[in-house]
Each structure stands twice: as structure tokens, then as C-alpha cells.
Amino acid sequence: MKTVTVVGASLSGLYAARELRAQGFDGRLVIVGDETHRPYDRPPLSKDFLTGRADEGQLALTDAEETAELDAEWLLGVRARGLDARGRTVLLEDGRTVSTEGVVIATGASARPLPGDRLAGVHTLRTLDDARALRAELTRGARRVVVIGGGFIGAETASSSAALGHEVTVVEAAPLPLVPQLGPEMAAVCAALHRRGGVALITGSGVARLRGAPVKGADAAAAPGAESPPGRAVTAVELSDGRVLPADTVIVGIGATPNTDWLAGSALTLHDGVLCDDGCVTALPQVVAVGDVARVGGHRAEHWTSATEQPRVAVRNLLAGRTTETLRSLPYFWSDQYGARLQFAGHRHKTDTVRITEGTLEDGAPAEGGLLAVYQRRGRTTAVLSIDRPRPFMRARRDLARRTEPVEPAAL
Template sequence: MRTVTVVGASLAGLYAARELRAQGFDGRLVVVGDESHQPYDRPPLSKEFLTGRADEADLALTDAGELAGLDARWLLGVRARGLDARGRTVLLDDGRTVSTDGVVVATGAAARHLAGGPRAGVHTLRSLDDARALRAELTRGPCRVVVVGGGFVGAETASSCAALGHDVTVVEAAALPLVPQLGAELAAVCATLHRRAGVRLLTGVSVAGLRGTTAVTGVALTDGRTLPADVVVVGIGAVPNTAWLAGSPLLLNDGVLCDDGCVSALPQVVAVGDVARAGGLRAEHWTSATSQPRAAVRNLLAGRTVRSARSVPYFWSDQYGSRVQFAGRRRDGDTVRVEEGTIADGVPEGGGFLARYERAGRTTAVLAVDRPRAFMRARRELAAQTTGTPATAGGPRPGAT
């Protein structure tokens, strides 16, 4: 390969560019990004950045020295709009084309929006520009904030808004937040984190619509209530950015369909990060975006799948001063065993806890709240059981960014 183009200049795209050089690719490297910013870290957007404990410089994932060392051509502030039938040309929305021998698709995902059109005071939180706009509004003074969606972004945003002194309500359509990820028994613990911090949590109810014409004034719920609101943050999931690939030979179904090595229907095209459905799974987690590029690049340069990118899923979330960490693949029907700490009526007693999800005597997943050392040990054990990696092997620090 003489030219490789990475489409997507965020975390997964940067890691792919690093891997290309680390694995010996010395040809022309082009990185295309729809944002004008150099690669930055997204997890702090809903936490340290929103509360003012971090500024934009703290978000940077790279510096001028590394950028020079990568020897890449960065095309920022321009979107990819197409990939030709052979996967050898990337079409850009400003009319330019990039001829290439290999492509790494790292275009991530976009936030879902509520129906009803744009209004002042209604925000999503996916990009740096989103976070800038929301932070500016939250620093004008106390306001009534309604967070729609109790997932990780919603919970972290609610936590940050509460820390800033705002009146916060979280609206979650499910019976409990994070039920798909954690199951009902332990999702109750995350519900407790909201309530213990003085945040109202309304579950089992959806949004019927927004009130206000040019600016939002309230959120109408399906049970007939209307919540007054000065600021609404919508955290109802994300959609993989694959529209630009329509009409290409790539198979698309909630992401770019790939094998276990992140190789698509075209061997010269691989996909990584939030946009990749590798081996039947699409994981919107920081660790997936940083671990997949190693195998994907190896396979791209080999011209075939020689390495699997499968690993034990891992994510973490900081909410209301507590760190929530999860690893593994929980399934309905798994039993829960609290190994450290005590939980009574959804409330951890005497600090945090470590719990194991089990099936047929084997651990399928582990969850910890404020037990980072115990979690790291359990995570290594789970990796050893799942992948054959020795339990003493090192790995990324919990939450390492």
C-alpha cells in the first residue's frame, strides 16, 4: 500500500494513524475529519469540561511533536461524502477526492435528537462544540435542567449540572436507568446515585414534546405532566455515521459490518470505534476505540484477517463523585453475587461494592462502584477466563485516558 486514508479524526482515527506508523507503514497517510479540531478526548466533555475543572487544552489527545512525527496530511473541517465501488477513492463534500489504497473508517456516531426542530436551550453532548455551547449556558446562573435519558452521558451530565448548583431532573423511559447494561438489580444502585445527590429521577415515562417556540420552556411527558425547563440535554443514544457510505459495497446495519478483525466486505477497508460492528457487536466505548485499531491495521496491511480484535468489553462512568466500572458481557438470566461490600434496597452500605454476574458457575461480567483495585483484579481474572490471557498480565488502568 502506498496510501492509506483514515476517515475520522477523533480517538479511533488517531489510534489508527499511530498504529499505521508503529506497524511500519511508511507511505502517504491522510486523515480526514469533519470537525475543525485536532483529536480530543470526549469522556471529559460531560464531566471535567462541563464543570470548568478542565479546559480545551486538557482535552488534547496529541501535541505538535507527535503530529509532526506521524507525517500525515490532516484534512480537517471537511466531511467524507462517499466511497467509490472499489474502495479506492474517498469523496469529500468540498469536491475534492482522495485516491487511496486502503481506508480506515473511523467516523464514529452522531447524537440522536428529539423530534420537533431546534430550539434555544436544547442541547446534545457529543462534540466539543456541543460542550462549549452547553457550558456557556450553564455558567450564566442557576437554571432548571431536564436531562432526557438516563444512560451514561445523561447520568454524567446530570451529575455535572447538579455539582454546578442547578435544579436537575432526569427523565428515563425504562423502569430504571442502565437496565440493558447492568440488569435491574444493579441498575437500582445507579438510580440511587441520582436520588442521593438530590436529582429527581422520573422513570417509566417518555417525552411527548417540547414546549416553547424559539426557546425551550418545558418538557411535556407522556403521562400528561409538563416539566418547566430552561435547559434540556438530550442523551438518548447515538447513530453510527455511515450515511456517507451508502451506495458503496460495504455492508451497513447499525454500523459497518466487519469480521472479528474489523475487516469489512472489502479487504482494503477496515472500520474501528463507534462506527464498527465487529463480530456482530458495536461498542460505543473508549476502550474499543483504542484497542481495535491494532488488529484492524495489522489486517489492513496484511490484506486479509490475520488477527482478531475481540476483547472483554470494558467501560467506566463517573457520577456524583462515584466511579462505576463494568467489564464483560452480561445476559438476561445471569445471577448476581456481591463479592465485596453490601447493597440493601439498591443502596451500597459502607462505601462501594464489587459484584459478579455468573452463569453456570462462570463469571460473565463484573461491576464495581468505588472499588477500583478489586475491580482491576476481577477484570484481569475475567480476561484470563475469556481470552486465555494470564491473570497477572498488565492492562490499561481503570479509566485511563
């Protein structure tokens, strides 16, 4: 291969570029990114960056020395708009084209917005510009913050908002947040963290609509990262059960949509991501996909660990021209909320049983010292969850990685 193009200047895109050089590719390396920023670390956006404990310099994933070593051609601030049917040309929105022998798709996912007109004070949190705008708003004094969605982004932004002194309410349409990830028993434990953190949690009710009013005076100024100031600002969140929650700021955390629109009309199969085999290889052997956009072996994982582990295998197979290696890593993710660190590893199935093996509960939340819980199926451990028990968790995770056999995609 003379040219490889990485579409997506993301965490997984950067790791793919690193792997290309580490695995001996010395040809032309092109990195396309729709943001103007070089790759940066996204997890702190909802935590330390939002609360002001980290600045933008601490988010950077590369420095001048590594950038020089990669010897890549960076095309930033431009979106890809297409991939030709043979996967040999990447089309850009500014009219340019990149001829290439290999493609790494690392375009990630976009935050899913609420339907309706745009209102000032309503935020999603996915990019650095999103975080800049939200942080600027949360530093304007005490605010009534409503977080829509009780997943990890919702919980982390609620925790950060509460730490900044705001009055926070989380709205979750399901009976409990995080049930798909943790199951009902441990989801109830995490729900108790909201209460312990002084945040109101409303479950079992969706959002009917957002209420707004005309923007006045200084509030009409555009927030950093905003294209133009909306003419109306959010004033309340109306729930499907009729309740109305006054709000100065609304944070929408209702999931993400993989960025695959630009691939319409290509030879690739798209279904909640780019379909790949267990080696991250698509229907075109010269095209691989990694990170949040990749549906690998029937499963799409939006986690930091997946984004950093997939590129090694994907690049190996891309350079080989076929699938020579498959992923065998154990799924792992973590979340920081209300001063507690949650860590999870393994393949949980809805029929698994779960029990707490270390620690106890107080009023439904982990007592001091945290807890360790294991998930089991037919007497075998399938997953492990820790809340503030890092050392026992790491031991359990290593044991699980040694014992766990690959799980059929249908079981996930």
C-alpha cells in the same frame, strides 16, 4: 500500499494513524475529519470540562511533536460524502477526492436528537462544540435542567449540572436506567445514585413534546458553536403521561447513531454500523472500520477502550490484505457520576445472575466504600461491576480476562 486514508479524526482514527506508523507504514497518510479540531478526548466533555475543572488544552490527544512524527496530511473541517464501490477513492463534500489503496473508517457516531423544531436551550452532547455551548449556558446562573435519557451521558451530565448548583430532573422512558448494560438489580443501585446526588429521577414515561416561547433580548444571542440563534427557547418538557416539567435547559441523551450515511452506495454492508469480521475487516479487504461506527463480529461498542484496542488489529489486517488476527479483548467501560466511579468488564447476558461480593447498600445505594458485584452463568463468572472499588475490580477483571472464552455474537 502507497496511500492510506483514515476517515474520522477521532480517538479511534488517531490510534489507527499511530498504529500505521508503528507497524511500518511509511507511505502517504491522510486523515479526514468533519470537525475543525485535531483529535480530542471526549469522556471529559460530560464531566470535568462541563464543570470547568478541565480546559480545552487538557482535552488534546496529540502535541506538536507527535503530529510531526505522524507526518500525516490533515484534511479538517470537511466531511466525507462517499466511498467508491471498489473502496479506492474517498469523496469529500468540498468536491475534492482522495485516491487511496487503504481506508480506515473511524467516523464514530452522532447524538440522536429529539424530533421537532430546534429550540434554544436544547442540547445534545457529543462534540467539543456541543460541550462549549452547554457549558456557556450552565454558567448563566441557576437553571432548571431536564435531562432526557438515563444512560451514561444522561447520568454524567445530570451529575455535572447538579454539581454546578442547578435543579436537575432525569427522565427515563424505561422502568430503570442502564438495564441493558447492567441488568435490573444493579441498574436499581445506579438509579439510587441520582437520588443521593439530589437529582429527581422519573422513569417509565417518555417525552411527548417540548414547549417553547419566543426568545427575548440578550437570550437571542447565538450560543458558541450554534449555526444561528433559534427564534424560540425551551420552556418545559411535556411527558407522555401528561406531566409538565418546567425547563430552562434540556439535555438530550437518547443514544447515538453511527455515521454511515456517507457510505451509502458503496460495496460495504451497513446495519447499525459498518459490518466487519472479528478482525475489523469489511467486505472489502482494503477497508477496515474501528470505534463507534464499527460493528465487529456482530457487536458495536461505543466505549473508549474499544476505540483504542481495535485499531492495532484492524491496521495489522489492513496491511496484510486479509484477516490474520482477530480481537480477543474483554469489553470494559467506566462512568463517573455523583462522585462515584462505575467500572464494568465482561459479557453480561440477560439470564445471568448477579450478587454483591464486597460492600453493602444503604437506601438502595452503595454504602461508604462502594461495592463489587459479579455476574455468573452456569457457575462461571461472566462479568464484574465495581462502584468505588478499583483495586478489587482490577484483580477481578484480570482473572476474568484469563478465564473468559470468546462469546458467540448471538449471545450478546
